[in-house]
Amino acid sequence: MKSKNRLLTIMLIILVSITLVGVIAVLIIFQLNKGEEETGPTIDEIVESSVDIPEITTNLAANKFIRISLKVQTDNPKAAEELMKRDFQVKNIVITELSEMTPEDLEGKQGKANFQSSLKTKINELMDEGEVQQVYITSYIIQ
Structure with a gap:
């Protein structure tokens, strides 16, 4: 009777250990796959789908001037191509937005x-x- 209880205890310990190892293995596999899925575009893909907005000099609302250059990242190369064609519209948006802002509006990260x-x-x-x-924002000077 004593040997049966001991054998049963050993079998339970082995069964629990195997289950625990299996659960840990599954969790590790999910974490590795999750890390792979979250990788974003490579730097080459970002550059390919980005457009440089050359330096713009314009007035701010508080009689100050700003010089600013931008790079706009799109989600695909075709969108970047469209954005290059719309560069005059983008410059207009930038100038219009900046004309309403004061230097204080552009202070800090926020x-x-x-x-x-x-x-x-x-x-x-x-x-x-x-x-x-x-x-x-690739360059930025307020005078």
């Missing part, structure tokens, strides 16, 4: 993030093919 978000929204309203993913 001010720049708000400006970038506003541009992204307004440019996306123009787009027929694809959409803008991100607007980057």
